[in-house]
Amino acid sequence: MKLRVEDIEIGAVMEATFWVNSAEGSRFRFRSTHLDGKRAPKVVLSNDKRIIPGVPCLVSIASIDKPERADHGHIEVTYVRPAPFRIEGVYIDPIVSKKLQILLESGLNILLDGPQGCGKTTLARSIADTLGMRFVFFNCGAVVEASDFLATIQVRASSSGQPVTDFVKTELLEALEQARENPEERYLLFLDELNRCTEGARNALMPALDATRKVFHPIENRFLEIPSNVQFVAAVNRGSEFTGTFGIDAAQLDRFAPLQMDYPPPDEEVKILRARHPGLGKGLIERIVLAADAVRRAPDVPGGLSVRATDEACIYLEHPLMEGDHARMLPEVLKSSFCGRYSGRWSDNDSDAGAVWGVTQASLKESE
Ligand SMILES: Nc1ncnc2c1ncn2[C@@H]1O[C@H](COP(=O)(O)OP(=O)(O)O)[C@@H](O)[C@H]1O
Numbered sequence: 178m179k180l181r182v183e184d185i186e187i188g189a190v191m192e193a194t195f196w197v198n199s200a201e202g203s204r205f206r207f208r209s210t211h212l213d214g215k216r217a218p219k220v221v222l223s224n225d226k227r228i229i230p231g232v233p234c235l236v237s238i239a240s241i242d243k244p245e246r247a248d249h250g251h252i253e254v255t256y257v258r259p260a261p262f263r264i265e266g267v268y269i270d271p272i273v274s275k276k277l278q279i280l281l282e283s284g285l286n287i288l289l290d291g292p293q294g295c296g297k298t299t300l301a302r303s304i305a306d307t308l309g310m311r312f313v314f315f316n317c318g319a320v321v322e323a324s325d326f327l328a329t330i331q332v333r334a335s336s337s338g339q340p341v342t343d344f345v346k347t348e349l350l351e352a353l354e355q356a357r358e359n360p361e362e363r364y365l366l367f368l369d370e371l372n373r374c375t376e377g378a379r380n381a382l383m384p385a386l387d388a389t390r391k392v393f394h395p396i397e398n399r400f401l402e403i404p405s406n407v408q409f410v411a412a413v414n415r416g417s418e419f420t421g422t423f424g425i426d427a428a429q430l431d432r433f434a435p436l437q438m439d440y441p442p443p444d445e446e447v448k449i450l451r452a453r454h455p456g457l458g459k460g461l462i463e464r465i466v467l468a469a470d471a472v473r474r475a476p477d478v479p480g481g482l483s484v485r486a487t488d489e490a491c492i493y494l495e496h497p498l499m500e501g502d503h504a505r506m507l508p509e510v511l512k513s514s515f516c517g518r519y520s521g522r523w524s525d526n527d528s529d530a531g532a533v534w535g536v537t538q539a540s541l542k543e544s545e
């Protein structure tokens with residue numbers, strides 16, 4: 178995994194991560210030892226002010242000093258742009274990845290819009306991990322009233338037997354308060370299923386998301402300022418119930434930079450599943466993914482089919498109870514893992530599950 182001097186061309190663009198150069202008397206501020214993940218034949222140096230220590234970036238090779246000497250010299254580079262996002266075990270479309278990186282740098286609120294199980298939550302969590310942010314998950318599906326975002330009301334009996342009302346802070350409120358106390362930390366507040374809370378409740382959240390950056394604190398009866406180290410990322414599912422629309426009005430939508438996501442392409446989904454289920458053959462995983470792809474494309478099947486469904490099918494088939502019997506069990510597994518996620522039964526042609534079964538069967542026959 179070591180590069181030779183011959184592997185490095187002047188003008189080539191390669192990835193590197195720099196650290197502050199501590200060598201005494203050096204005129205270069207930044208140094209790195211690797212290019213494109215491989216050990217460089219000479220130390221890589223740069224004076225480019227756009228480099229941020231510790232953050233992977235793309236650089237252009239400017240010159241190679243003393244190419245003939247194995248133990249001397251250096252490679253000088255100039256900064257090109259930040260390196261693309263790469264998150265272990267998660268597929269992100271390269272264009273979505275670029276847009277996402279730009280949005281995160283700008284601090285805009287982000288709305289991830291995609292079918293269920295295409296990786297919205299996984300992506301948000303991974304971004305937070307990669308950028309060293311605290312990830313706070315909040316499901317908006319249970320929010321009925323505006324105050325539910327920040328507190329839940331609990332009634333208990335006091336020692337005198339009288340009912341007492343307690344306000345319990347939600348994860349969201351806890352995080353907003355923590356963010357204020359820890360300005361050096363960054364917080365990613367993930368608002369899952371934003372389309373599922375009531376319109377009125379969503380409206381009350383809007384000032385938090387625009388320039389006002391304030392929400393009403395229902396316990397302390399005052400406005401709470403959203404600290405600048407808080408980044409909002411919301412997600413909406415375009416499922417069967419929300420075909421074509423997600424019920425969020427234009428003014429609310431306008432507070433977000435929307436980012437469309439979709440299922441990973443089949444070859445990428447195969448890679449994800451192979452890494453998770455090394456006990457299964459490539460051919461079998463490919464058949465599962467091809468069938469899922471066919472279901473997702475089918476015009477008469479509403480909603481999506483989560484990567485959870487293909488993952489679940491692999492979990493079944495990888496189990497010792499199914500060993501040696503994959504050919505017979507595969508259709509049986511998909512009856513539950515695929516068809517079971519839709520209304521009706523696989524055996525009922527007129528139901529969604531029946532339509533899914535039809536598409537699945539045809540795909541299995543084709544991939545036999
Ligand atoms: N693009 C992806 N890369 C890796 N895993 C994925 C991807 N999309 C979905 N998954 C897997 O599928 C499951 C559901 O993903 P999730 O992020 O919860 O979907 P969503 O939030 O869009 O409904 C998770 O187990 C996740 O690991």
Ligand SMILES: [Mg+2]
Nearest residue numbers: 297298369412
């Ligand atoms: Mg999710």
